[in-house]
Amino acid sequence: MSTENKNWEYADAVEGTGHIKLKEKYGLYINGEWVAPRSKTYFSSTNPHDEAHLAEVAQANKQDVDAAVIAAERAYHDVWSKITPAERGKYIFRIARLMQEQAKELAVIESLDSGKPIREARDIDIPLACNHLFYYAGWADKLDYAFPNQKKEPLGVAGQIIPWNFPLLMAAWKIAPALATGNTVVLKPAETTSLTALKLAEIIDEAGLPPGVVNIVTGFGDTGAAIVAHPKVSKVAFTGSTAVGKLIQKTIAGTDKKATLELGGKSANIIFDDAPLDQAVEGIINGIFFNQGHVCCAGSRLFVQENIADKVIRKLKHRMQSLQIGNPLDKNTDIGAINSSEQLKTINKYIDIGRKEGSECFQVDCALPNIGYYCKPTLFINVAQSSVLAQEEIFGPVLTIQTFRTIDEVIQKANNSPYGLAAGVWTDKGSKIFNLTSKLKAGVVWANTYNKFDPASPFGGYKESGFGREGGLHGLGAYLK
Amino acid sequence: MLKAYNINDLPSSPSVDKVGVEERVARFQSRSIKNQAKMQGLKMVLSMIDLTTLEGKDTPGKVRQMCFKAAHLHDAYPNLPSVAAVCVYPSMVNLAKSIVGVHGINVASVSTAFPSGQAPLEVKLADTKFAVENGADEIDMVISRGKFLGGEYAFVFDEIAAIKEVCGRSRLKVILETGELTTLDNVRKASDIAIYAGADFIKTSTGKIQPAATMQVTYTMLQAIRDYYDETGKMVGMKPAGGISNAKLALHNLVMVKEVLGQEWLNNEWFRFGASSLANDVLMQILKTDSGVYQSSNYFTLD
Helix, strand or coil: CCCCCCCCCCCHHHHCCCCCCCCEEEEEEECCCCCCCCCCEEEECCCCCCCCCCEEECCCCCCHHHHHHHHHHHHHHHHHHCCCCHHHHHHHHHHHHHHHHHHHHHHHHHHHHCCCCCHHHHHHHHHHHHHHHHHHHHHCCCHHHHHCCCCEECCCEEEEECCCCCCHHHHHHHCCCCCCCCCCCHHHHHHHCCCHHHHHHHHHHHHCCCCEEEECCCCCCCHHHHHHHHCCCCEEECCCCHHHHHHHHHHHHCCCEEEECCCCCCCEEEEECCCCCHHHHHHHHHHHHHHHHHHCCCCCCEEEEHHHHHHHHHHHHHHHHHHCCCCCCCCCCEEEEEEEEEHHHHHHHHHHHHHHHHHEEECCCCCCCCCCCCCCCEEECCCCCCCHHHHHHCCCEEEEEECCHHHHHHHHHHHHCCCCCEEEEEEECCHHHHHHHHCCCCCEEECCCCCCCCCCCEEECECEEEEEEECCHHHHHHHHH | CCCCCCHHHCCCCCCCHHHHHHHHHHHCCCCCCCCHHHHHHHHHHHHHHEEEECCCCCHHHHHHHHHHHHHHCCCCCCCCCCCCCEEHHHHHHHHHHHHHHHHCCCEEECCCCCCCCCCCCCHHHHHHHHHHHHHCEEEEEHHHHCHHCCHHHHHHHHHHHHHHHHCCEEEEEEECCCHHHHHHHHHHHHHHHHHCCCCCCCCCCCCCCCCCCCCCHHHHHHHHHHHHHHHHCCCEECCCCCCCCCCHHHHHHHHHHHHHHHHHHHHCHHHEEECHHHHHHHHHHHHHHHCCCCCCCCHHCCC
16 A cells, blocks of 8 residues: 655755845945945856856955055044944944844855755754854943953954855954954955955945944955065954965964964864764764865864774764755755865865775765765775874865774874864763863863854864954953053 | 564664654755656545544545545546555445455554553454454554563564464564654664564554654665565565655655665555545646646545
């Protein structure tokens, strides 16, 4: 009496793009105005799903950056440091509300420009970005309570450089605490994902923020370098690769610029045999495949207690098979497109290395779109600590699996990395969790969950994963002296 | 029939993290089911329903009418499947069988002193035998929740195994009454006991206790089925019952079955909904998906 045998597949559920407004060409947002770049050069922002052109974006050169920094400095002295903290808070609240109102448009543009699934842009990136603004807006007039009896003062102009993995969210992470504490901003989004930052500039304009308080300049690495090197920039906030973080450190050495660097990671996700296994498997999936693995705190090194390794790997493979890979705008897509062809090349390079090293490789059995930048979710099983794959940040949907026998062993192996951004611990035993959280050298340790973010919770790294904290009270401190 | 396992063969059940389960369930619920997937899914739901009446006031008249509806869900719309089974008390099995048997619809009978299960084993065995002898194709038994919560797992295990023996060729569904087990850890443990004791199906609830078939509970039970399948290669069916009264929730359940167990379970041999009011909402959605407009509920029969 069994019914139809035809497989039940989800039909396409592609989010529409009719409601989004993108200009053909974006200038630079400097001193409250859209200006053409002095470089007279524009570059194309493309959709990693189908390589289609989305918009022309201005390429800021040194003179453009100079103009932005001067505007920010003037705004700092003339307006932003003079108005009351409560007024500052009101502006930030206004920006947050406008972002909420335009959440759907922002989510679609974010997905188009970055390749991330619309589900994540809609449910995570945009709401979290709004929450950061709301959170810090609330602090603006309460700094005396955050730092009692300390008479904290803002730093001046903050130069902020953000990555392509969470474009709007990172912009909000950076701008919100800077404005709340009374600083002005020059922000540069990543070259492959400028569009939501430019939409944010439109929102800021609509919110009536005084000219020059937030300036958004687009461009490549040299634009960022010009911001970092500019003598009027008092604070550098950077999220991106460790290599660039080191360059920034060199540039600002000997100056009195303050810096927070949020860099790479190779975070350990540790599963003990007493863990809730099915939820741990979800945690592994969420840890490494969230945003195609383009997450600095991705749980890219999985440590499984050896006595449950076979079971966990079997469950993991089965779970991976139910991931939907494809058009990021489809509401059912779990894994979207890799952000750029360059990044796809990097990931594929590492997959080749893993295969050559002889680790067992598992990839989801599915068809990938013919065009666009796609990569199958990938596991490498039986990996050793000395494997390149277990040491270097891949920044893609590639997980290495190592086994361990004892707690001491796994702590040692987890800490045996130049990075120290995050870690995950899965066990039913509370005492084990506290033991590990105190011994793991990582800025964030998640217990029985992974990749959870909240504006009230500080985020940042140990060792070569950077320094300084963003989020929470700690995030305020980074913009004050 | 030989017992395949005894309580000592039971693997220790993994712990279940409620927060993690809720997150996973939320992901199933965020799946967008549209167009042909929706139509196919809705028809599948209809074919998986165990149309149920389990009331003290059940009469032959009531059962007769429900059985007619089981075979004639909505004759105004052609090519609809019938439901999988009707589910009644043992005293109504004979009558139900005489009506739906010819349509290829199964008769399921609750038994073992449903819904409380508070009766001696002999009574439960006699209850079950009666239903089987009257033609029940499926037996929906309840476990002894009191014994389970008292830690007497071997009692619960042996009772299920004993009932399974008298079921003969009738398929055994074991009702855990998850609303009384209260934790997902208990749900998982009871699922493992039922499966290893010989259940052909595990079922969430009697429908008499709230909460009943929440997606969190069903998900936990599906994971137990998955693990058993991975260990032994044997399939066990799943029946959420109680509280699934609309088409959307039913489709989300199918999403969950598809992603946790796979396509092989997406038919009425391995998945059922125990429900009394679900069918009409599904019918209404089918007609709406087809025509684009909702019809008045007056056009859908209440049997």
